[in-house]
Amino acid sequence: MHGEYKVPGGKLVVADLEVVDGRLADVRISGDFFLEPAEALADITAALTGLDAGAAAAEITAALSAGLPEGTALVGFSIDSIAIAVRRALGVARTWRDFEWQIVDTGPVSPAMHLALDDVLARAVAAGTRPPTLRFWQWDRPAIIIGNFQSLKNEVDMEACRRHGVTVVRRVTGGGAMFVEPGSTITYSLYAPGELVEGMDFAASYAFLDNWVLQALNEVGIEAYYKPLNDIASPKGKIGGAAQKRYGSGAVLHHATMAYDMDGAKMEQVLRIGREKISDKGIASAAKRVDPVRSQTGLSREEVTARMIGTFTRLNGGAEGSVSAAEWQAAEALVEEKFGTEAWLAHVP
Structure with a gap:
């Protein structure tokens, strides 16, 4: 063997x-x-x-x-x-190629719907009603997505968000706040069987699940590397960050957002990014923490995403898929019950 x-x-x-x-x-x-x-x-x-x-x-x-x-x-x-x-x-631990991956792009939807789809699709993989899936997100509006355990008032300037028309939502995973606008980021989710990361602790699984992304970025000219615990970085600065949730029913939700063309000035207005947060970055402005993908590749966001999909399928296999009508319906219900509610958003005030 x-x-x-x-x-x-x-x-x-x-x-x-x-x-x-x-x-x-x-x-x-x-x-x-x-x-x-x-x-x-x-x-x-x-x-x-x-x-x-x-x-x-x-x-x-x-x-x-x-x-x-x-x-x-x-x-x-x-x-x-x-x-x-x-x-x-x-034969009891499985690799990427042991699964038949679907690749899905749901098109522009609301921030709350993206978060609901994450939960619905992860649970569907756990239940065996959906194959392991890679999903790319598109944003229909500017938004801030805060981590499950972050304080809303400490992280977000709600008045500035209202002024700029920025929607604020809370995800189920930990980690820090993200500011996004349509076309400004590359965001993806992996819904993987727990078997894929069996025997790995969280730190090891972050590096493992993002390894294909590093290869894809290398291939478009970015000297990308993994920076523990959950950052994707380059010699020119941070590119993005990942977050993860493991479901007891047997699935891993792993999602990441990378800046493609970030409006750093607006980000500084809507996020309360304190001096302590950037004190170890050696920089004076939070806007400089993220080095957009566009400046390092010269490629459009669509071209970079297509190259990422090409790398994933070459390494791991995969075919185009879609979200079923039942999954859309379940996600819409979850927006109403949880992700679109003030109670969920402010559960850590």
Whole structure:
């Protein structure tokens, strides 16, 4: 049995093994990683040999942690990545290509409808009524989308929003506030089965789920890289940020917004971006925190999005899809019940 796992921004880990009487045997771990001392590779093999073939990722990592001598240095990989490679070899951890992805562009809709669609489509993937999906957003109006746990009054200048015609909504994921206008950003959501990130903590899954985006941006000339915990950045500054929610029913919602052509002056008026927020950025103006995609590519937003879709399908597969009538109806109801209500928006005043 053979399994591979490429650590985002790191090294390749390969597991070759057999199963004898329900337990791991003849285990070989290899790859282009660095390991000190080199003799620790034998300790990794010993820790894995004899484990129950049905062991969960946590059991595998616990065995590896207990089996490695103190002070062992794993560079470019981790015990979690070894566990993922082992489980892929066993056929119990799945990769992008193991799923039939749909790619959806819903066109311009209201901010509250976008948030409702996120919840509806993620739950549909969890229920098995929809295949894993990549959805691109288009905005029908200027908006601020604040994180689930942010204070409305601390983050948003509501008077400035009224003056500029900016709608304010709250999403289900954490993270910071985003200011968007039609045509100003590239926003997408992934609705993925939990199996895709099994064995990964939140930090590792952010890098894993955004890796295809970094490749797409690299291909259009942006030196993009992942900046923990949830930023997509370049040497010229931050490009965008991601947020994530894991559903107990078995799905991951992962969405990201990247600035294409941001009106920084308006953003500073409608968002209360304090000095503490930008104190570690080495800049005097919040408007300079985001380096728009347009300035680094010279491509239209539509061209960049098309290139992103091309990279995704080349790496992971995918076919054009759509939102069903029943899903639209469920999302509309959710706007009325939750995302379009003052109670939800102000649940953290």
